Amino acid sequence: MDSKKFLLQERDIPTAWYNIIPDMPNKPRPYLNPATKQPLNAEDFFPLFSEEASRQELNTTDSWIEIPEEVRDMYKIWRPTPLVRARGLEKLLDTPAHIYFKNESVSPVGSHKLNSAIPQAYYCKKQGVTNITTETGAGQWGAALSLAAKAFGLELAVYMVKISYNQKPYRRSIMQTYGAEVIASPSMSTKAGRKIITEHPNYQGSLGTAISEAVELAMSTPNCKYALGSVLNHVSLHQTVIGLEAEKQMEMAGEYPDVIIGCFGGGSNFSGISFPFLRHNFEGKTNTRFIAAEPESCPKLTKGVFQYDFGDEAGYTPLIPMLTLGHNFAPANIHAGGLRYHGAGAVVSQLREDNLVEAVDIPQLESFAAATLFARGEGIIPAPESAHAIAAAIREAKKCKEEGKGKVILFNLSGHGLIDMASYDRYFAGDLANYTVPDDEIANNTASLEHII
């Protein structure tokens, strides 16, 4: 474990986020009003999100968006995060590859999610909002927003996917310690929740359903906004601090990544590590490969269809142009709760369609094997979500060994797994399985969707 850290100073925290949309060869298609099928503008999002987040969501012209001083001040609690040369893992793999990881697990809530929770809460506070709602899968996003809400004096209600609520009770406790209210989803507290509980009494929930519940509560509560932890453009935007810092740190290391990898649920951490580097591909300066590592049980990037779909289960959101398994897709109960989402955000979907990023599917058992190897080589126990990025990085490093090539691999360690130890227990006990999704299930789920025009 002679791994090498590359450390920045507080002054190196980026002063602006990178907005990839202006630089994309093909811009993402517009969000559509489900009733009129007309493109939406920023004002259409004002009832749901803070005005600033709404404007960022639809901003297709400004490549750089200034990070408010109040947000940078809070970033200083844990940022800049370390970049680490994973020599311990390299040795265990006996690979000629150089493996680096950006360690986003050092945030006080243990993941990258705080990068977007802070600005979203800040923009709400700034316009006088008093209450916010959200959903959470594994609880990483909910924990982050709970901390951010407390910091800016907002009341927060979190709909937590039921399977995670039960599998990960400690994440619930963390949210409560920060003062948030946590509700298992589907719940009886919303129309969307009641409908699905009635139709499927044993349904263990999904991010899509939890989003429906949170959106419904926000829309029906005065002075209340909704905040989302992934999928959307403004969330990916905020996460670019990861890649922007990593760019400087790779310079310190004197190398440039040949391959960049992030795990993939809705896209926020993958976008965060990738977009700042991807712009150099657009400029023709580099030829880096970008790999999104999704769970085999939720394969929207590799097996999904590129169509207009809802972001939530109940169909409350605008129509989003996405690679999707269908908004009523019910993912298997894998332990990487944060990756159990049916679709990819509009930007990554477009990039994937244009073959500017790649995707791989990781079986659950491979992800835990990779996580255990990483823990023993680097000393950090990764979140089950992040383990998918590690598994993809290990595949690339093994390829390097076979081919005798010394590539530079960078992946994002989006979070630690200290609150996911029950999942590791089940893995060691041999209780975990792999899940593949039958093609006809995807076909059925997506049959009724609007085709991309």
Add this chain to the structure above:
Amino acid sequence: MDSKKFLLQERDIPTAWYNIIPDMPNKPRPYLNPATKQPLNAEDFFPLFSEEASRQELNTTDSWIEIPEEVRDMYKIWRPTPLVRARGLEKLLDTPAHIYFKNESVSPVGSHKLNSAIPQAYYCKKQGVTNITTETGAGQWGAALSLAAKAFGLELAVYMVKISYNQKPYRRSIMQTYGAEVIASPSMSTKAGRKIITEHPNYQGSLGTAISEAVELAMSTPNCKYALGSVLNHVSLHQTVIGLEAEKQMEMAGEYPDVIIGCFGGGSNFSGISFPFLRHNFEGKTNTRFIAAEPESCPKLTKGVFQYDFGDEAGYTPLIPMLTLGHNFAPANIHAGGLRYHGAGAVVSQLREDNLVEAVDIPQLESFAAATLFARGEGIIPAPESAHAIAAAIREAKKCKEEGKGKVILFNLSGHGLIDMASYDRYFAGDLANYTVPDDEIANNTASLEHII
């Protein structure tokens, strides 16, 4: 939460540990052979510890002991740790005090324990040892030694206090993820364990009993050494990296602490933050107060007797001159498992006797109230052990407010509580209680001890 971090670079990691003993006005009394009552020398410890750790344990002449390059390289995984000005907490307390904390929770196992686990494992490996044993209370030390053992290729068996084994199953999983064997103590695997299980079938264990079991296994296994996570001089020595870094960081902050606080189990983290600063008191340059914050349910520093006692329950260890509640003291089942130990190490006991450090008792409920306030002000959920230091710091900050004085308070945040959320759950549910220790229980437990000669 506009808290301010003070960050060092890797080159600022200390190159030597500070050994306080040469500078003490009164040196600690010697360890004694229980049979002969004769003082022990380093060689007497060779069967139990690595030779280098044994020599460090008895070193009363060298103020500085060089940190091996291999150990410093592993320290770089997470060190230097941040010093933080806790402005969020200050605001919640509306105090004129400036509160700083050294954030040892950023280590990959979540606590300061890795500072000593690494050199202890390293010295064993260097002399060709293949197997090591230890005990763990809350699991922080066991997790740290599991990582260190894996890094240096040693096999490790950990006796984990039964109450923590049951209360904190995730810490057990963490040790297993790093590849260690974990046994609930008392167990049937040792004479010491079998004896206490037979006499007290429902006994939930204590650090004293777990130490007996680990020592017995080490002494009866070829090429096997024992490693301890607290109490001993060489452990405190290794932990001085905390205070040495904090010294530089307080300089960066332009202030000097009036009060320094650490929670207290056997003494390692308190010693680590305190000793480097205490030497300036010895030099007559400063007049800093040092406060050890122990649990009300285990009050060795405030209510214990200063006598020769065993370090473990079964009486396998040398006689140690300590402030003690008696080695067969069975502490209440508080959630700060790492503080459930009957005695204080020889150095801190002597310092306390000489009135060079102070001690306070913190009731369990006060510790959790302090932890919750801290989490909401600073965004970090503290370990229940560290919460005792926070509670003591809050007492001092409140005194400052009453007296209108702006003191500088520094405490050690020895670890985070992300794996202790079940304890927080019970606190929020109103299921936790305070425990005071009746004076006659202490008198009974200590009646048969050897008086300090």
